[in-house]
Amino acid sequence: MHLATVINVFIRDFRKQKKRITLTLIALAWGTISIMLLLGFGEGLHQQLTINRNGMGEGIAILWGGQTSIPYKGLGKGRPIMLHKEDPAYLKERVPKIHRIGGEYHRWHVKVIYQDVVLSEHITGITPEWEQMRSHIPQMGGRMINHLDVDQKRRVVFLGYDLKNRLFGDEDAVGKLITINATPFTVVGVMIDKMQMSSYSGSDEDMAAIPNTTFKMIFGDPWLDNIVYQPYDVADMEEVKDGVREAMAAKYKFDPEDERALGTWDYASGTREFNNMLMGIKIFLGIIGGLTLFIAGVGVANIMYVSIRERTREIGIKMAVGARKSYILVQFLMEAIIITFGGGLFGMSMSYVLTEGFKRVPIESDVLDFMGRPTISWEIGLIVITILGAMGLLSGFFPALRASSVSPSESLRYE
Amino acid sequence: MDGKTLIKLRQVKKAYRTGSVEFEALKGVNLMIPAGEYLSIVGPSGSGKSTLMNVIGCLDVPTSGEYRFEGQLVNTLSSNQLADIRNRKVGFVFQAFNLLPYATAFENVEVPLLFARVGAKKRRARVAEMLARVGLADKATNKPTEMSGGEMQRTAIARALANDPDIILADEPTGNLDSKSGEAIVRIFDELNAQGKTVVIITHDKNIAGHTSRMVQLKDGIIETNGDLTGRRLAD
Numbered sequence: 092m093h094l095a096t097v098i099n100v101f102i103r104d105f106r107k108q109k110k111r112i113t114l115t116l117i118a119l120a121w122g123t124i125s126i127m128l129l130l131g132f133g134e135g136l137h138q139q140l141t142i143n144r145n146g147m148g149e150g151i152a153i154l155w156g157g158q159t160s161i162p163y164k165g166l167g168k169g170r171p172i173m174l175h176k177e178d179p180a181y182l183k184e185r186v187p188k189i190h191r192i193g194g195e196y197h198r199w200h201v202k203v204i205y206q207d208v209v210l211s212e213h214i215t216g217i218t219p220e221w222e223q224m225r226s227h228i229p230q231m232g233g234r235m236i237n238h239l240d241v242d243q244k245r246r247v248v249f250l251g252y253d254l255k256n257r258l259f260g261d262e263d264a265v266g267k268l269i270t271i272n273a274t275p276f277t278v279v280g281v282m283i284d285k286m287q288m289s290s291y292s293g294s295d296e297d298m299a300a301i302p303n304t305t306f307k308m309i310f311g312d313p314w315l316d317n318i319v320y321q322p323y324d325v326a327d328m329e330e331v332k333d334g335v336r337e338a339m340a341a342k343y344k345f346d347p348e349d350e351r352a353l354g355t356w357d358y359a360s361g362t363r364e365f366n367n368m369l370m371g372i373k374i375f376l377g378i379i380g381g382l383t384l385f386i387a388g389v390g391v392a393n394i395m396y397v398s399i400r401e402r403t404r405e406i407g408i409k410m411a412v413g414a415r416k417s418y419i420l421v422q423f424l425m426e427a428i429i430i431t432f433g434g435g436l437f438g439m440s441m442s443y444v445l446t447e448g449f450k451r452v453p454i455e456s457d458v459l460d461f462m463g464r465p466t467i468s469w470e471i472g473l474i475v476i477t478i479l480g481a482m483g484l485l486s487g488f489f490p491a492l493r494a495s496s497v498s499p500s501e502s503l504r505y506e
Numbered sequence: 507m508d509g510k511t512l513i514k515l516r517q518v519k520k521a522y523r524t525g526s527v528e529f530e531a532l533k534g535v536n537l538m539i540p541a542g543e544y545l546s547i548v549g550p551s552g553s554g555k556s557t558l559m560n561v562i563g564c565l566d567v568p569t570s571g572e573y574r575f576e577g578q579l580v581n582t583l584s585s586n587q588l589a590d591i592r593n594r595k596v597g598f599v600f601q602a603f604n605l606l607p608y609a610t611a612f613e614n615v616e617v618p619l620l621f622a623r624v625g626a627k628k629r630r631a632r633v634a635e636m637l638a639r640v641g642l643a644d645k646a647t648n649k650p651t652e653m654s655g656g657e658m659q660r661t662a663i664a665r666a667l668a669n670d671p672d673i674i675l676a677d678e679p680t681g682n683l684d685s686k687s688g689e690a691i692v693r694i695f696d697e698l699n700a701q702g703k704t705v706v707i708i709t710h711d712k713n714i715a716g717h718t719s720r721m722v723q724l725k726d727g728i729i730e731t732n733g734d735l736t737g738r739r740l741a742d
């Protein structure tokens with residue numbers, strides 16, 4: 092076979108049949124774009140739901156003080172059990188399956204001042220573990236409270252997203268001084284704009300977090316308001332909760348069975364339902380994606396099919412004036428490959444441009460917060476192009492194969 | 507080349523199968539065409555003229571019988587060898603023109619040259635020469651939709667001549683044309699034959715058959731009469 096001849100004829104014909112080729116390209120690109128965007132937005136939604144769900148934290152338990160309700164070893168009931176600042180370290184030692192743990196203070200209606208903005212806000216005293224346990228993730232250009240801050244009782248503050256806006260507006264907050272309870276604090280970071288679907292003590296967006304050691308020094312709280320801990324493995328949550336209760340019972344001498352002595356609430360039991368919901372969304376999008384793909388495939392096949400008569404004649408004419416079968420087939424193959432790659436690549440680029448564009452839209456909206464940012468997947472793009480390309484190839488190539496296999500007179504008679 | 511046998515058919519049959527029904531379009535045709543002859547094939551519609559022409563032009567292969575082209579047995583040739591014969595040795599002209607609709611006159615004439623792997627420069631010269639030969643030098647960039655029927659058929663003749671074939675086969679070449687354009691086409695065939703080319707024309711038109719030196723009449727897939735027209739032509 093003479094490739095030069097085939098390529099020569101191919102290029103010539105390709106340039107001549109712009110309309111049909113453009114139509115096929117558009118159908119292919121359209122299919123690719125719609126599926127990639129659909130699945131891209133689905134993936135963004137999925138990621139965002141995961142982030143939102145973890146807005147408060149994933150696989151954590153919260154412990155707070157209570158009152159004994161059962162007499163124990165000669166001690167009467169109704170005795171208050173309070174959390175001491177040394178308890179987190181004690182529990183970490185006694186319950187090895189605890190990964191992270193920290194004590195937390197809260198104080199509401201604290202005067203927070205920046206220049207002429209005076210607010211009354213919720214202040215928390217926390218530790219660096221909040222970054223992982225409670226998704227206190229800093230925006231670019233800032234940081235969370237670190238161990239040195241805690242050890243040296245530094246007067247640094249990490250601001251919730253909304254509070255930062257109320258204090259500073261559009262102004263950059265990191266490095267600025269604010270006053271909390273008449274004490275100057277340096278802003279070291281601002282929390283990302285996260286969606287929080289649950290909370291135990293108000294929204295993280297509206298609080299100002301300072302090191303818990305600094306908190307104790309300034310406000311002088313004798314007890315921790317709560318302890319937050321996170322096992323290495325969520326599956327161990329019940330075991331760890333029992334371990335914590337037993338260790339606390341031993342230390343504070345109350346009946347480990349006494350439900351009222353300490354309050355506990357964990358955030359692990361919802362995980363399975365949540366995962367089921369995500370799976371449901373994925374299956375739903377998968378079905379819609381499959382249907383879209385099918386329709387796009389039918390579109391591509393239809394264009395190929397519509398031109399069968401025309402193309403069969405074309406093949407008959409070429410064969411009648413001396414084209415060998417292989418010339419015809421290679422030409423059709425090249426055409427299918429180029430159209431598939433061209434349309435696919437164009438579709439993928441357009442999807443990329445559209446999703447990137449969408450990500451850069453500077454609108455602040457709760458809806459967008461919920462939708463997340465579309466994330467396109469190249470693997471899906473490749474699968475889509477392969478399937479559409481195969482459909483186009485089959486619907487175009489098989490008629491060509493047939494037309495080039497029968498005698499030219501047969502193809503010329505084709506109606 | 508004159509006088510040598512170019513085409514030889516012996517007991518050629520061609521059957522078409524449509525579903526379970528088999529129809530014999532050629533029922534044993536014997537025909538010899540010497541090089542340089544000007545031959546017309548006539549006969550009622552459905553008598554097998556086109557089928558015979560397709561077999562002669564290697565657009566189709568006989569079901570049985572023996573077909574020799576320049577002494578070579580065509581029955582046994584591969585599809586590539588048949589393609590090469592169609593490309594270099596046969597020039598086919600159809601009633602329906604069969605031009606590539608998206609290509610210009612120039613590009614249509616160029617197609618057989620491309621498949622014959624003629625170099626670009628020689629190709630262009632040859633196309634221009636053939637278009638001039640049929641009087642279409644100024645229509646090179648016209649597409650079929652921008653040409654009259656006569657012009658389309660002349661383009662098809664230029665394409666048939668591109669690789670300087672040994673035989674021109676024209677299946678009712680004037681069937682879709684008005685009589686004036688038809689005459690111009692026949693005149694081209696006359697000239698080609700006068701220059702030594704073997705020409706076979708299928709026609710309904712007795713006038714056109716009158717231009718040729720021999721007339722073969724087909725009926726129900728067999729040759730009914732096979733008459734020398736030279737005498738009559740001379741007598742005209």
Ligand SMILES: Nc1ncnc2c1ncn2[C@@H]1O[C@H](COP(=O)(O)OP(=O)(O)O)[C@@H](O)[C@H]1O
Nearest residue numbers: 522523524531550551552553554555556557558
């Ligand atoms: N590819 C085909 N399949 C089935 N029947 C055919 C085919 N080609 C021709 N025929 C039949 O063979 C007969 C002869 O056809 P054809 O050679 O075209 O006749 P003509 O050209 O003399 O009008 C007709 O009856 C026609 O219907």
Ligand SMILES: [Mg+2]
Nearest residue numbers: 555556557677
């Ligand atoms: Mg016919």
